[in-house]
Amino acid sequence: MAKLLMFHGRECPHCKKMMPVVEKLEQEAGIHFEKYEIWHDEKNADLMRSYKPIITPKCGGQLRVPTFLNAETNDVICGEVEFDKLKAWAEKK
Amino acid sequence: MKKRYWRCFICNDVHYGIAPPEICPTCQVLNAYVEITAEEARKFLGGGPNITFEVVDFEKAIERFAAGQEFMVNPEGEKVKTLLQGIFENERNHGFKYCPCRLRTKDPEEDLKLVCPCNFTIHETYRGVANGECWCGLFVRRR
Numbered sequence A: 001m002a003k004l005l006m007f008h009g010r011e012c013p014h015c016k017k018m019m020p021v022v023e024k025l026e027q028e029a030g031i032h033f034e035k036y037e038i039w040h041d042e043k044n045a046d047l048m049r050s051y052k053p054i055i056t057p058k059c060g061g062q063l064r065v066p067t068f069l070n071a072e073t074n075d076v077i078c079g080e081v082e083f084d085k086l087k088a089w090a091e092k093k
Numbered sequence B: 001m002k003k004r005y006w007r008c009f010i011c012n013d014v015h016y017g018i019a020p021p022e023i024c025p026t027c028q029v030l031n032a033y034v035e036i037t038a039e040e041a042r043k044f045l046g047g048g049p050n051i052t053f054e055v056v057d058f059e060k061a062i063e064r065f066a067a068g069q070e071f072m073v074n075p076e077g078e079k080v081k082t083l084l085q086g087i088f089e090n091e092r093n094h095g096f097k098y099c100p101c102r103l104r105t106k107d108p109e110e111d112l113k114l115v116c117p118c119n120f121t122i123h124e125t126y127r128g129v130a131n132g133e134c135w136c137g138l139f140v141r142r143r
Helices: A013-029 A042-050 A052-058 A083-091 B039-046 B053-067 B076-092 B106-114
Strands: A003-007 A032-038 A067-070 A077-078 B003-006 B014-017 B034-038 B071-073 B139-141
Touching: A003 A013, A013 A067, A013 A083, A013 B076, A032 B106, A042 A052, A042 A077, A067 A083, A077 A083, A077 B039, A083 B139, B003 B039, B034 B039, B053 B071, B053 B076
Parallel strands: A003 A032
Antiparallel strands: A003 A067, A067 A077, B003 B014, B003 B034, B071 B139
16 A cells, blocks of 8 residues: 655644545545644654655645655645545555 | 845834835935944844734734735635644744745745745745635735
8 A cells, every 4th residue: 555645734724624634535445644744843844854856846846735745656746635636646556 | 136234324224135225114214224234233133122023913914914915814714813823833933934834944045935924926826826825825815
């Protein structure tokens, strides 16, 4: 199963909106996301920074949250995403 | 062109920029600015009164900032409340009012671009977008 990462911020409204979508996807499709809060945990922030060359070209040149990353394929999606779109992305080989 | 420090010789306002304001915004005197060193600027700025600036002050500041612009503060109050909480937490924990929906790179110059309000009008989430907004959604195109 692919290693899927979600970077999010505690006070980011887009992240708050995406959290139930992610949880629904986890429950319904059995997909697991490793979740990393990046403003209150410096280790998590450093982890996100370590993916900067992969994330920024696909996220307007910046490190933004929420960001979803497939750590095996380096496929990235950022921002608020509809359930179906996120599901298709997460299930993509 | 490099930014420099300037001081109004009448009221000691300090300006940081490529050129000084033609008219001092505080005392309204024409051509009143003289270039000074960074050390002098720090002394003038550091010796000023300690002005408290709470969330409510920032709310007023961004309302004034958006007044008459093509954008406005997001009318969704809960969203704004969450964002302001994050902005102030970031100032407490990381030194500046960083956007809660982005991450510092640890490059000090680069990270100044994340301080709220940022220059969102050039971002792809706002420029040329009918319902454009800044990345975090604190500012939205006026409807």
